Amino acid sequence: MDNTADTIAAIATGTGGAVTVIRISGPDALHVSNSFWHGRKKLSTENRRTMLLGKCKSRDGLFSEQAIAVYFPSPNSYTGEDTVEIQCHGGTLVSRKVLELCLGSGARQANPGEFTFRAFMNGKIDLTQAEGVAEIISAESSMALNLAERQAGGIIGRTVREIRSALVFVLSECESRLDFGEENLDWTSTDDLNDRLNESSAKIGSLLKYKTEGAVLREGIRIVIAGKPNVGKSSMLNLLLGYDRAIVTPLPGTTRDTVEEHAVIRNIPVRLIDTAGIRDADDLIENKGIERSLSSIKQAQLVLWILDPCSELPAEIETMKKHLRNRDSSIAVWNKTDLVKDPSSLPDTGIDTVKVSVEKNTGIEELLDVIEKKAWGHPHTEEPELAVSSRHASLLEEAAEAIPGAVSNIIGQNWELAAVHLRSAISSLGKITGEDASPDILDDIFSRFCIGK
Numbered sequence: 293m294d295n296t297a298d299t300i301a302a303i304a305t306g307t308g309g310a311v312t313v314i315r316i317s318g319p320d321a322l323h324v325s326n327s328f329w330h331g332r333k334k335l336s337t338e339n340r341r342t343m344l345l346g347k348c349k350s351r352d353g354l355f356s357e358q359a360i361a362v363y364f365p366s367p368n369s370y371t372g373e374d375t376v377e378i379q380c381h382g383g384t385l386v387s388r389k390v391l392e393l394c395l396g397s398g399a400r401q402a403n404p405g406e407f408t409f410r411a412f413m414n415g416k417i418d419l420t421q422a423e424g425v426a427e428i429i430s431a432e433s434s435m436a437l438n439l440a441e442r443q444a445g446g447i448i449g450r451t452v453r454e455i456r457s458a459l460v461f462v463l464s465e466c467e468s469r470l471d472f473g474e475e476n477l478d479w480t481s482t483d484d485l486n487d488r489l490n491e492s493s494a495k496i497g498s499l500l501k502y503k504t505e506g507a508v509l510r511e512g513i514r515i516v517i518a519g520k521p522n523v524g525k526s527s528m529l530n531l532l533l534g535y536d537r538a539i540v541t542p543l544p545g546t547t548r549d550t551v552e553e554h555a556v557i558r559n560i561p562v563r564l565i566d567t568a569g570i571r572d573a574d575d576l577i578e579n580k581g582i583e584r585s586l587s588s589i590k591q592a593q594l595v596l597w598i599l600d601p602c603s604e605l606p607a608e609i610e611t612m613k614k615h616l617r618n619r620d621s622s623i624a625v626w627n628k629t630d631l632v633k634d635p636s637s638l639p640d641t642g643i644d645t646v647k648v649s650v651e652k653n654t655g656i657e658e659l660l661d662v663i664e665k666k667a668w669g670h671p672h673t674e675e676p677e678l679a680v681s682s683r684h685a686s687l688l689e690e691a692a693e694a695i696p697g698a699v700s701n702i703i704g705q706n707w708e709l710a711a712v713h714l715r716s717a718i719s720s721l722g723k724i725t726g727e728d729a730s731p732d733i734l735d736d737i738f739s740r741f742c743i744g745k
């Protein structure tokens with residue numbers, strides 16, 4: 293994808309819409325477009341950024357379709373290059389034919405993410421913004437969307453560049469002391485240098501506070517619904533999904549395999565996993581299902597352990613404790629509280645507990661509150677300012693780890709070693725914004741985009 297000298301074209305919209313947008317970007321965008329698009333006015337600098345009505349025509353005259361075209365001259369376009377966007381009737385065949393006209397007139401089919409890659413190469417956006425664009429497309433909740441939009445707007449890139457330029461300043465001071473050590477130039481004091489480094493560490497720390505937000509919103513969490521047979525696990529899955537996915541019967545042992553579905557709970561993308569009820573069973577298939585339940589519990593980030601208040605209570609709690617590995621990431625849920633006279637008299641379970649009735653739809657909001665709190669690791673009433681992705685977080689951590697070494701070597705006037713630590717931190721930060729990103733990193737990031745983006 294490193295060739296940015298040619299002109300690329302792609303269908304930029306999904307199939308099935310009423311209108312299709314075809315994007316052409318590169319030095320020959322105007323020439324390519326004018327060779328098949330014909331209107332009363334030609335696409336030109338005089339008519340830039342104006343919608344013009346015309347037709348896309350094949351040379352043999354067999355294909356002719358009405359289309360609107362807009363010319364965005366470089367550098368004021370998404371890619372920073374000369375760009376033309378053509379809007380034609382939706383439909384796979386029409387858009388395919390218009391794309392073929394582009395390719396027949398000298399453009400090349402764009403690779404996934406290539407328009408955004410060019411925007412990055414041309415300095416229109418940094419790498420964090422490009423990643424933000426991808427996240428806007430894949431956002432699953434309005435919170436994830438708002439945060440992705442903020443990232444695409446450059447909020448993370450700006451902060452990282454500020455930190456990086458503070459480190460670059462300190463590095464240049466260390467290097468000039470190395471080069472001109474004897475000449476007693478007008479140095480910045482070592483205290484001042486270290487103040488700048490400590491301030492940078494603090495800024496990195498405040499970005500890293502948003503690591504959980506990033507992981508939860510981007511990767512979501514796995515919630516396993518477990519418990520003995522017939523306690524209402526499948527009923528709970530159906531309730532949380534909002535539709536009947538799993539079979540619910542009064543017969544114990546109905547769910548024999550794990551059932552996995554995707555949902556969004558309070559803005560958090562989740563995979564909900566309903567499991568076979570855990571008991572000593574003679575049935576081979578049921579036993580296989582129980583094995584799967586136990587391994588699902590091990591892989592879960594959160595377990596909802598459903599308890600039946602009409603059963604043998606101490607044994608019910610005992611089974612739960614036997615199978616739960618991490619009590620902090622588990623919630624005990626007394627279900628069927630509609631069947632008990634006094635739910636407040638139910639015994640203590642030793643872990644966070646909610647009382648609900650799936651049948652009567654009571655206590656569910658409280659359950660969602662606890663799920664939300666456990667997912668974020670803390671109460672989360674407002675939308676966070678940022679959501680730092682795991683790629684950014686690990687590079688920020690690398691940078692943060694290098695700074696104390698720089699500080700101690702500056703105190704010891706060990707300029708050479710201080711410079712080594714600083715260069716390492718600067719390079720980690722540069723990988724976030726893209727100044728220092730290797731072709732591998734770029735390929736990996738842009739290949740996740742769709743064609744036409």
Ligand SMILES: Nc1nc2c(ncn2[C@@H]2O[C@H](COP(=O)(O)OP(=O)(O)O)[C@@H](O)[C@H]2O)c(=O)[nH]1
Binds near residue numbers: 520522525528543630
């Ligand atoms: N009274 C009452 N019955 C419930 C409630 N939740 C589920 N049930 C019933 O309990 C039985 C077992 O439910 P199911 O979801 O299949 O349990 P699972 O075996 O744990 O998956 C079904 O007959 C449900 O209708 C509840 O809150 N109250």
Ligand SMILES: [Mg+2]
Binds near residue numbers: 526546
């Ligand atoms: Mg079930």
